[in-house]
Amino acid sequence: MILSTFVMAAGSSTGNAQNNNVIANATPNCQIGTPGCRDRNGVQVNGVYRMCESKITLAERIKCRFDNKDILRQGKDYLLNATEEACRGHANATISACENLYKNSAKCYNQADAVAKKRCFLKESGININAQGTFRAAPDETKRNYVVLLLYELQEKIEAKQEQGKITTDQATSLVTKIVEIKKLILSGAKRSDIVPKIQEFKKEFREVMNSSEVSQ
Amino acid sequence: MKILMWIIVAIVIVGGLFWFFSSPETADSSNNTGSETNQANSADTLSENGRVIDTDDKVFEEIDEALSSLS
Numbered sequence: 001m002i003l004s005t006f007v008m009a010a011g012s013s014t015g016n017a018q019n020n021n022v023i024a025n026a027t028p029n030c031q032i033g034t035p036g037c038r039d040r041n042g043v044q045v046n047g048v049y050r051m052c053e054s055k056i057t058l059a060e061r062i063k064c065r066f067d068n069k070d071i072l073r074q075g076k077d078y079l080l081n082a083t084e085e086a087c088r089g090h091a092n093a094t095i096s097a098c099e100n101l102y103k104n105s106a107k108c109y110n111q112a113d114a115v116a117k118k119r120c121f122l123k124e125s126g127i128n129i130n131a132q133g134t135f136r137a138a139p140d141e142t143k144r145n146y147v148v149l150l151l152y153e154l155q156e157k158i159e160a161k162q163e164q165g166k167i168t169t170d171q172a173t174s175l176v177t178k179i180v181e182i183k184k185l186i187l188s189g190a191k192r193s194d195i196v197p198k199i200q201e202f203k204k205e206f207r208e209v210m211n212s213s214e215v216s217q
Numbered sequence: 218m219k220i221l222m223w224i225i226v227a228i229v230i231v232g233g234l235f236w237f238f239s240s241p242e243t244a245d246s247s248n249n250t251g252s253e254t255n256q257a258n259s260a261d262t263l264s265e266n267g268r269v270i271d272t273d274d275k276v277f278e279e280i281d282e283a284l285s286s287l288s
Contacts, residue, residue: 114271118279135286143283150280154273192287199284203277210273 013065013159013176014085058085058180063173066162086148086183098187101125105149109156121149144186154206155179166213175209178202 052064062085087098101124108120125145127138135143155176162172182198270276 114269118267118270135282138286140287143287147280147283150270150276150283153270153276157273192284196284199280206273 013062013069013172014155014180059173059177061085062176062180063169066169066172069163085180086187089184090187094187101145101148105152108149109152117153121146121153125149144189147186148183151179151183158206161210161213167209171209175202175206178205 052061052068055061055064083095083099084102087095087102090098105121105124108117108124111117111120126142127146158167158172158175158179161167162169178198179202182195182202185195185198268275268279268282270279
């Protein structure tokens with residue numbers, strides 16, 4: 001239950017489906033509030049779950065989840081077997097590793113203390129914090145995991161601001177979409193030179209949106 | 218008389234050197250170098266002594282540093 005609550009809090013706009021095949025084989029004609037819809041594994045799913053998954057583009061799916069957050073929360077199935085958007089579309093081994101990273105790091109986001117949270121991120125990324133090592137000496141894969149977890153941290157803040165009405169759903173959708181695209185790039189093993197411009201672009205928009213939300217208070 | 222003069226000259230030189238090395242500008246410069254070294258070390262060390270990611274800006278700094286260290 002606690003874990004489920006977290007999953008809703010962190011990454012709720014991006015992680016709510018098993019995979020596209022599940023949706024393709026789900027009960028047809030499920031609409032908002034339709035009871036009894038099931039995926040191909042027989043697990044009950046609510047109508048909104050399917051509705052958002054049926055959207056073609058990433059931004060549409062994320063916006064749909066923002067718009068229907070309360071309804072999605074009502075379906076416990078939503079919290080089961082969830083696959084984060086960033087984990088989709090990779091090779092099976094990468095998907096599995098990505099899902100494990102997502103699940104294992106869930107507890108980190110409940111840490112109120114910033115030092116403990118960082119320690120948790122490092123540990124779950126696979127970086128050995130007890131080895132007196134350095135960033136540069138850590139394996140690339142672990143550093144990529146670490147960046148993914150840090151991006152989740154920012155995503156959580158965006159989702160909280162959207163829920164509080166401090167930023168619009170469109171602003172939140174644009175930012176979270178960029179985060180997912182960057183995470184997919186990182187997890188696919190893209191070169192640093194391909195990732196950095198995307199991060200800079202996201203950073204600029206993030207700061208503009210967050211500053212505007214503070215000014216409007 | 219000559220010996221006395223050399224002693225005075227030596228005292229002036231030693232005093233001058235002492236003043237130079239204990240002046241605030243020189244001391245600050247020395248401390249800055251040490252501080253910069255410590256910051257570089259702490260930022261690169263994966264321990265809780267490193268950057269605390271308690272603001273958005275620090276999260277971005279952490280991301281930038283991790284990405285810059287990718288081979």
